[in-house]
Amino acid sequence: MHDPGEVKITIGPQHPALKEPESFLLSLHGEKITASSVRLGYNHRGIEKACEDRTYVQDLYLVERVCGICSHSHSTCFVQAVEEIAGIEIPARASYLRTLISELERIHSHLLWLGVAGHEIGFDTLLMYTWRDREAVMDVLAAITGNRVNYGMNTIGGVRRDITPQHKEMVLKAIDILEERTKYYIELGLGESTLLKRLSGVGKLTNEDVVRLGAVGPTARASGWGRDVRKDDPYAAYAHLDFKVITNDQCDVYGRTLVRLGELMEAYSMVRQILQKMPDGPIAVKAPRKIPAGEAVSRYEAPRGEDFHYVRSNGTDKPDRVKVRAPTLANVQAVSKMLEGGYLADMSIVVAAIDPCFSCTDRLISVCDEDTQKKNTVSWESIRLKGIDWYKNQGIDFTYLNKKLARKF
């Protein structure tokens, strides 16, 4: 039945919540959202295809740029797959170093999120403080890896840089400061009534919906779904570390905040364990340029959830296929669900609560007809024919050449 009070609005693609392009079509009744759908595809960069044209070494840096915040996640996920195909066993020290950077990255990402969440609910004081504190971990990352983002730490067969005793000291000092600060934020989160009132009950996602929609990461864990690749399928040095998977049963944005704060505390303890347990030894083994034919899937718990890479090699120095599934793609269906039944004003914090990275997620553009709303998939063959036609219109005709080539092969 058509609801006479229904209003449809589109939000986006000009940054509805975060500074990234995505669009939402919301059906409203008053200020309540009755239905919503998300549309991605505004920032397709063709990274997967570009990977096929570059060597494995070059791809490391390309894959790292899938995401600016979880750059180490993507590069580790990719390199793990390549190493599995090539049958390379990385030195123990290298796996500890990878884990160290990955936990430091989680710390910086979760602190960043806390600030963004504060900003979305009009609590800018929180944004200022968390981002000030986050500088401590950014400085450590810059000192160890040589850059604040895009660390360039991984190489096929290990890592590129070792840490010095000075770095160790620096890390421990930063962790001490951040631990203090995070304790304060937890106290704030539990005791500040504006935060509690603003966030609890917002963006509800039940445990069943998590399973049905395949949500991952802190979004899933805040609905009592304790899945974490670090625990379920340990990679790098996680099997040697002692940590808890933080979950919460609030099923709302408040729960997601508490999960992330809890994960920060776990990350500090993990960083300390890593520095203590890290064995001496080489940091990389020599890897061949050409990777033998094969395929591998690699999973990695990025700050936003499970990251997934698939690599297929064909025996050359370039991959045959690289597939990246960023955590946001797994969570985006859940966003639609979370928005439904909520208020329009909560939209930005609900979207921000999955810690989205829409640009990392875009893997395809579908062309949508404005009048009929029909979507088209374009086949490889039709792109080819279109290309030939386009050149013909420009006065360049390849028909003769094509025929000649066809005869030759």
Add this chain to the structure above:
Amino acid sequence: MRKPGKIAGQLIQSIFKKPATLNYPAERSGMPEGFRGKLKFNPEKCIGCKMCMRDCPTGAIEIVKVGEKKFEAKIDLGKCIYCGQCVDSCMKEALGITSEFELAKLNPDDLKITFNAENTSDSQK
């Protein structure tokens, strides 16, 4: 106890602290040792094997032969992503990395620099 304005204590403390931000460019924090900034090139060590060119993800570096056993490195700072892979790939340690990062130019052509025997680190064409 739950009450609003819990962060106020922090705010009052912060009034008496100096700002967390720097007054850039008047004040600078400097970059840590090992920061990956602009490259440097030592033409005496280069043997022209071009491994750096082969591994560079962006095609930013080009090694040109300018004479008998003499090589020049042309680097496009606009293309370079400062990953340092070329430095790792070079067996002869002819390439190195500096922590210089303030490389913006008004004219994109000024980003193309050439390192040769006469200038090994900082002159920009």
